[in-house]
Amino acid sequence: MRGILLINVGTPASTNPNDVKEFIAAMLSDPLLTGKPEWWSKFLAKNIIAPSSGSRVSEKYKLIWHNEETPVSPLIYHMRKLAEKLEEQKGVPVEIAMRYGKPDVASAFRELERKCPLLHEVIVFPLYPHYAQSTTQTSKDMIGNIFYRHPHSFRLKFAEPYYNHPAYIHALTSYAKNYLDDIDKLIFSYHSLPLTQVEAGWKKGKEYDYVYQLKETNRLFCEKLDIDPHDTFLFYSSQRGKKWLNPFLDTDIRDLPKLGWKKVAVVAPGFPVDNLETLYDVGIEARKLFMEAGGEKFTFIPALNSNDIWVEAIWKILERT
Numbered sequence: 448m449r450g451i452l453l454i455n456v457g458t459p460a461s462t463n464p465n466d467v468k469e470f471i472a473a474m475l476s477d478p479l480l481t482g483k484p485e486w487w488s489k490f491l492a493k494n495i496i497a498p499s500s501g502s503r504v505s506e507k508y509k510l511i512w513h514n515e516e517t518p519v520s521p522l523i524y525h526m527r528k529l530a531e532k533l534e535e536q537k538g539v540p541v542e543i544a545m546r547y548g549k550p551d552v553a554s555a556f557r558e559l560e561r562k563c564p565l566l567h568e569v570i571v572f573p574l575y576p577h578y579a580q581s582t583t584q585t586s587k588d589m590i591g592n593i594f595y596r597h598p599h600s601f602r603l604k605f606a607e608p609y610y611n612h613p614a615y616i617h618a619l620t621s622y623a624k625n626y627l628d629d630i631d632k633l634i635f636s637y638h639s640l641p642l643t644q645v646e647a648g649w650k651k652g653k654e655y656d657y658v659y660q661l662k663e664t665n666r667l668f669c670e671k672l673d674i675d676p677h678d679t680f681l682f683y684s685s686q687r688g689k690k691w692l693n694p695f696l697d698t699d700i701r702d703l704p705k706l707g708w709k710k711v712a713v714v715a716p717g718f719p720v721d722n723l724e725t726l727y728d729v730g731i732e733a734r735k736l737f738m739e740a741g742g743e744k745f746t747f748i749p750a751l752n753s754n755d756i757w758v759e760a761i762w763k764i765l766e767r768t
């Protein structure tokens with residue numbers, strides 16, 4: 448039998464500033480994420496960035512935390528629901544794990560083996576449709592490292608980027624089309640990346656080319672819904688410097704109302720499940736900036752999360768893996 452491991456970057460254990468600092472330090476210590484040497488990344492992350500940003504970021508997490516039942520990060524909440532639905536509807540064991548922090552990959556492998564002693568294959572499904580060194584590559588490296596260190600009965604596969612897979616585009620468009628009435632422009636919002644990492648990927652070819660891949664998603668999205676690409680904008684969020692992919696959602700969106708586009712909907716296809724980067728950066732911060740700049744209507748399109756249509760799409764994407 449096959450098992451599925453849903454992987455994502457990670458999230459703090461709670462909104463407590465110490466937990467947030469620990470998470471930020473773990474992430475920013477990764478040389479594949481920062482593009483800097485390991486010793487330098489670790490030093491900077493633990494001694495400077497995490498201590499100085501932990502409390503500020505913790506305030507953002509408090510605004511989006513999932514407080515029903517047991518309080519939990521929305522990222523984990525949606526991933527658990529997605530895993531449960533996949534398990535129920537497809538009859539295969541499914542676990543979730545994070546690149547940084549908990550739940551961790553080694554425990555997820557053990558749990559899959561416990562659920563299904565006859566497991567012969569595990570497919571890792573990254574909740575990042577587009578390739579990036581800071582998401583896909585670092586997750587693949589870390590999982591391989593854990594997998595090959597211990598003997599396992601099953602073999603391991605990693606799903607390729609699915610940015611152009613018809614099932615992903617179908618899920619995205621069937622879901623998003625319900626939010627597109629009465630708008631002047633549709634905004635595609637993606638996580639920004641340092642230009643150095645983007646260019647390095649571009650040189651390796653389109654399987655590693657973040658911008659090529661996300662523009663393909665946008666093109667296919669417009670084609671499927673018969674949207675004129677001139678009625679869309681591409682913005683990048685969560686940049687950490689000037690030499691990152693732009694225009695920036697958290698500054699440049701303010702220009703739209705002045706140009707006469709006062710009603711927008713924002714979709715973030717790079718995030719199949721909601722998290723801080725969608726719920727806060729888009730749903731709270733970008734909305735506020737847009738409305739303060741004279742906007743009249745701001746529609747935040749939630750991620751696919753655990754919608755049935757996304758469960759079906761994942762299953763179809765895994766067929767070719």
Ligand SMILES: C=CC1=C(C)c2cc3[nH]c(cc4nc(cc5[nH]c(cc1n2)c(C)c5CCC(=O)O)C(CCC(=O)O)=C4C)c(C)c3C=C
Nearest residue numbers: 456457458459471480504522579581582638717722723724
């Ligand atoms: C498409 C997905 C993502 C890309 C690409 C990405 C690149 C990237 N991220 C950082 C630094 C941080 N990311 C943080 C949180 C975070 N990032 C993503 C996704 C991508 N990151 C997710 C899903 C999350 C988790 C959010 C949650 O709900 O918990 C954080 C911590 C939070 C914060 O401080 O904002 C940091 C730090 C870099 C440097 C980078 C590319 C080089």
Ligand SMILES: [Fe+2]
Nearest residue numbers: 456638685724
């Ligand atoms: Fe990130």
